[in-house]
Amino acid sequence: MYPNTPQVPNGSPSQFVVNQEDEIDLKVLLFNYLQYWPLILLFAFLGLISAFLFNRYATPIYKVESTVIVEDENASLGADLFASAGMMGLQGKSNIENEIGILKSYTLAYSTLQQLDMNVQYFAEGFVKKSEIYGNVPIYVRVNWDRKQAVGGLFRLEVLDDNSYELSIEENEFQLFNPADPNFKSVLDELIFEPSIFQFGDTVRTEVFEFSVVKSSAMPEEVIYFRLIDTPSLALKMVSDLSVAPTNKQSSILTLSLETPLRRKGIDYLNKLQETYLQRELDDKNRTSENTIFFIDQQLSGITDSLRGSEAKLQQYRSENRIFNLSQEGSVIFQRLQELEKEKGLNEINLKYLQTLRDYLASGQTGDLIAPSIVGTNDPLLNALVQSLSELQADRVRLTANFSESTPQVRDINARIQSTSKALQENVSSAIGNTQNLIANLNGQIRLIESEINQLPETERKLLDFTRQFTINENIYIYFLQKKAEAEITKASNIPSNKILDFAKSGQLPIAPKRSLNLLIGLILGFIVPIGFITIKDFLNTKIEDPKELEKQIKVPLIGMIGRNTAEESIPVLNNPRSSVTESFRSLRADLSYLSPQKDNLTLLFTSSISGEGKTFVSMNVASVFALMGKKTLLMGLDLRKPRIAQDFNLTNDVGMSTCLSSSKPWQEVVKPSGYENLDVILSGPIPPNPAELLLQEKFGKIIQEIKQSYDVVVFDCPPVGLVSETKELFALSDVNFYVFRQGYSMKGNTQILNNLVEKGGVRKMYGILNDVHIDKGYGYGYGYGYGYGYGYGTNTYGYHEEVQLPWWKRALRRQK
Template identity: 65%
Template sequence: MYPNAPQISNDPSSPFLIKKDDDLDLKVIIFKYLQYWPWIIGFALIGIIGGYLVNKYSTPIYRVEGTVLIKDETPAFGADLFANGGFGRDYSNIDDEIGILKSYSLAEATVQQMDLNVQYFLEGFVKTTQIYGNTSIFVNLDKTKPMLVGGMFRLEVLNEDSFELSIIEQGFSIFDPKDPFNRRGRELVELSRSVYSFDEPIQIDSFEFSVSRISALPGDQIFFRFLDDPSIAHEMRGQLSVAPLERYSSILTLSMQTPLRKLGEDYLNQLVKTYLQRELNEKNRATENTISFISDQLRGITDSLQYSEGRLQQYRSENKIFNLSEEGSAIFGRLQELETRRSEVDLNLKYYRSLQSYIANNGVGELVAPSMVGVSDPLLNALVQNLSNLQADKQRLMANFSEETPVVKDILTRIESATRALQENVNSAIRNTESLLADLNGQIRTIEREISTLPETERNLIGIQRQFTINENIYIYLLQKKAEAEITLAANLPKNVVLDKAKTVGQVGPKRTQNLLFGLIIGLIIPIGIITVKDYLNTKIEDPKELEKTIKVPLIGMIGRSYSEGTLPVFNNSRSSVTESFRSLRADLSYLSPKRENLSILFTSTVSGEGKTFVSMNMASVFALMGKKTILVGLDLRKPRIAQDFGLTNDKGMSTCLSSDSPWQDVVKPSGYENLDVILSGPIPPNPAELLLQEKFGKIINEIKDAYDVVIFDCPPVGLVSETKELFNYADISFFVFRQGYSMKGHSDVLNNLVEKGGIKKIYGVLNDVHIDKGYGYGYGYGYGYGYGGSSYGYHEERKPVAWWKRAIGKRQS
């Protein structure tokens, strides 16, 4: 028996049952792929070479970084009183600042400050590379007019004065900066001529540009195309990453990955510059509003001051009076003090009413800080600053989010709460100011009654001088406040600070090791995948282990491919591995049948060509070599082959006996080898099935069994003819022959049906023509060498080895 042969059940009612091993044999799977190792290694090398070429010719990608320190604003006095009320401001604004830096509006403002509307390219041996900065030409265009974007132009320098221009890539569209979201496609673009002069205007419809020569030489070729600011802004915004340097850190790292290091550095630096300028503009807005408010007041008071000054000079000149009496000076001093106080209160009242109008009209960006106009109420200052900050936050967030997002809804709720609180405070301040103003007016009226007791000339002088002094004090006060506001405006700086300007920190692509590894993996996956698919789609029986699991009877033996001349290797080459496989099968028969003296064996298959005749002939030969009186009976009456293999004439045989009264002894022919006789099938009859089903056939077979020690039946394929099923009854042991690389996998169902539905007993499987090594070769127990294969011990004939490249494409030994 074979070392790993299936264990046959001892239950006589189920003689064909075997014990199956369903465990996955890892060694077999590995061997299945390793037999194609040249292909696997070849594809792996191709994959590695592919990864190397990707590394060599891919455009390098660089990482550019810069850092910004975000400083939290210090809340105004009293601002913390409103935080718990729901309308205060959260001063931890890192997320807001990240949103601003990544906003489209900031990206667009940055791009508008840079000259990025023309992209330049140079054509290399393998690829076309974009260049930035150090270009040999410069394309001039007016961004305020419609632009022709999307396509590609080629410029070839002819000489120092002219160049040839052509279109090499279509896909143009018209971009109008006045209507940026409405692009009009323009596929057919033609140039009026091909040769132009440097600095000459080139007109394409309403789009106009010119080309200036910087350092281009004759023969140079430069490619360029036009892009609009929104497209560039979207692209640059998508490449930008903003994140805190560390968790809870106020330092933000701005980075982007780009093939153009200089472009990345310039963009990040300009982005931060635009960001800080925007912050400064927002910070200056309140101061500018204060200056505007004071200027409006000054324009009104200047005319009154000039008029009152003129009247005072005229009155003094006409009445020859320049100074007041001691009593008049005392009264005028008290009146002047009250008038100055009333002017300040009146200015505060105007400011409160402007705030009230702002709140009523839902104004944005027009708040004036109370402290800038002399209002010293700390609570009001805190409320105004809170509302101003919240309005600024709203503008920032609305640039990136819609009103439906939670963060915008939250800021709108805070603005509404802060506005209500400010409105209540302003209404209260107006009432208090009006009351104070009424009190001052009462005091002034009392002093005016005292003035009425003075002489008329002095009384009139006091009136004129009073008006002049009031206007003068207000004018000086407003000038002082305006100067303070202008000093504040000039001294304003962004609260955030640039820590590190943008610089290239390293190359991030191509990832050389990863590309090589990826190429190796792809190189391994392709051949392994092809082998797997090829194996999966293969409908032929190649794997003995798979066949053993498929059939419901034991796989008793495997017959290797015969490399000897002729079809009788047992006689022609007794030292071959094929001969040894037949000897081994003969030895196993002693375990399969209790009969030791007389034995009848039947061989069949599913279809013709699977080698049942070859197996039956050589099986008869090994019994003859053993000294057993053996006869080979050819029962394939439709397609006989035994005669030509033994060099006999098929003039008479079994069909002769069955169709006439000739005894079977008359059709027995010597094979030419000792102890082996042959009964050929004979001339092909018109009714082979009916002949084999006669009672006479059974008598002949019984007589043959009595006359010979071993009877071998070579039967027709059971999958093609019907009479074979009846012949199983005449054999002690039956063998179903499969052929490696030839029999279909579905042929195992034919054998299984014979066992399950046909009730055939004592039938076993044999795999013939084993030549495809599936990992079951020498030493595993199923190989046709059985430990004697190749040149292991010199028991079998030497076979010429096959070159590795032939084995790789499927050729084996010869």
């Protein structure tokens, strides 16, 4: 059991000790960071300053918003029936997800930007950086986008006077835009363009760009920067920046938002985007009316010729035969025949439309469908099918402009188009059969009337035939004119189903930078950076720093800690008896009475892993502290390779232990007085060629036995056991062995050397000492902790030894304790 370790009461669990250890470790961690408090405060201050400067010079970002309401069209009766049959989509035309995809489509953004003048960005020089300007710009750059242009780089324009300017390149990061292949740009390694002077309005032309500059409000010596951006690249950026989302899950109102440093630019873009969106919808609706008018015009061109021909023949027959009106009997027959012919003509038009519709469906040309109601087909289901198919096809065209065929939206609408087209084909086939049967029935009735016509006089019969042909063509012509007028009225009255609810508007305050949040982040980073650095430094540190960590790593008790010797004396026990370092050696001497009790003579051995860890310093002062007690003490320098004791005692290393072992000279003749009472020294002597063999002689063991009989305390200053082998043989000659570590110097891996000595070497009575303790790792450690291993001693115990002034925060914490 370690000395001065708190004991656990009998029968009580060991949880008290564990909790105490955890508390101490937390304090160790806290004090480890607190020793760097100036650095932490400095970084926290720098973090706040950085956040303040970022808030001061960062470009403010504003949020521009507008809203669009997506409305459903009232479905017809046939559409309701069709939907109840499960053939139409779940949401019909007004699919919110589809409308969001259309608003965020590249095609819509491209069409919008073609109507705006945003392909040139203008910048003004600021205090820290260049800021973009929009609207009231001092110059205007007109670009010829019909030829290749260097885009992406930054031009610098300095106004010389009212008529001229100097043009140069500020940032040479250009790409070559080719209008023949607008979606792919090649990188220009470096655009060579020497600063040149031009006149306002003149064309600046090179191999890779062509534009002219017009002065608006620029003043002499004013500097303006500008950048050319092609429309495809700008469209991609606007699509990326635009956000579209419904106001809530149940709402059909879409909110369009754009974050931009230029509020006016964002407002202009969103407003034009909404206008383009509604215009595209209106164009889709008008396309049906235009197709209908085109179809009717084609039919009218044929009917007009037939009408003119039949009219001419009728007039000619009347003139030649001088007959103008039918008899009463002929008029009745003609009226009956006219009604049947009119009905037959309408059904033939309907049949022709159905056959055309069937051919369209068979060929997949569903983009030019004409509503059946235009040609007189009043079947509600057929009308609903054609309308639904046309709307689905229009939605597909808009979606495929922004999404690939593999996306869920496009796959869903393709499935709906296929289902609707199949249902329409079945309905058209049935309608064609019904119409053909009706026309055959009408032909039978016409043949019966024609038999009655054959009973009329020949002249009247021929007049009736000419009048009949003319009337048929006239009725069809009038019918098509009526339908054309209806289609034109429908086109003129078309309005978009969706509406702009709110035009674009911007908030008065920027959404970024978030000043309070940035200050908080700067402060947090100011703490995190140094703490992280300290943590990483400690994690990567291979030196022994923390006494508690050393205590856990070694398999022997850590008997004491020696503070850093700040004085110039190498033997503070003799030369500075009131220092805290001297008190730590006195505490170590007191502990030795427990380590080796009831012994009049005591032999102590000091070693370490490597040179420089302070074993000679510790051995000299331990020998001195026993001499001050009145014990007859001998300090033996057994480090025959690198002796040091002589210079610390101002002695000459002319004779010593190497002299005795290599000659017949008795050890009594090499003993030298140290200059202090009760303390003698045997130096190592001249460095021999075989130090290990000398110490392993039987003669050395006899000398040690004689010395023990002559002195009360014998102290061995041995060479580092981690470097030489002879020290291992000396452990058998000592009563207590000490392994010296040095804080901030000894490697953590050196603890394994000590553990091997204990576990494999069989060394007994081995204890650890931590020398040069100067890094405070927590309350209770530090300079004054090492009086033995007790917790109750401190550096400010007034009247017992010289004080070591602690930092103010340590004194405050100790008072609270």
